[in-house]
Amino acid sequence: MKKIYTHENIFIVHNIKNIIEAQGIEIFMKNEFAPGVIGEISAFDAWPEIWILHDNDEEKTKAIIASATQVKNTIDWLCKHCNETNDPSFDICWQCQQARD
Ligand SMILES: [Zn+2]
Incomplete structure (x- = not known):
């Protein structure tokens, strides 16, 4: 097992996760729900x-x-599907997973 990606923004991490999983690669997430514990441990660790x-x-x-x-x-x-604003680096909507046009 190897850590392959991390980012402070959970939405970006989820987006990357979806893209990787779509390629059939088995992955798992750590610290997925960590923002709730920031303050007890350093933000970076979370x-x-x-x-x-x-x-x-x-x-x-x-x-x-x-x-x-x-x-x-x-x-x-x-996003034309749900009208959510997406980061330019996203190819799919972080909210509804629709592909970008
Ligand atoms: Zn959307």
Whole structure:
């Protein structure tokens, strides 16, 4: 098992998780519900983390994350399905998982 990704924003981490899982890679999350305990431990330790179950998925997973987090433009986009504002790095809506047009 290896930690493959972490970010302070749980929505970004969930988005990455969805993208990785869509590729059939087995992963699990740590600190998914940690924001509630910030204050008892350092904020950085509480960042949600994505771990891969199989170390041999590392290269493939890193490539997926790299392409998923590559900023294609710098403007937030509106989901046409649920009207939610999304970070430009997202390819799918963090709220409803609809693909970006
Ligand atoms: Zn949406």
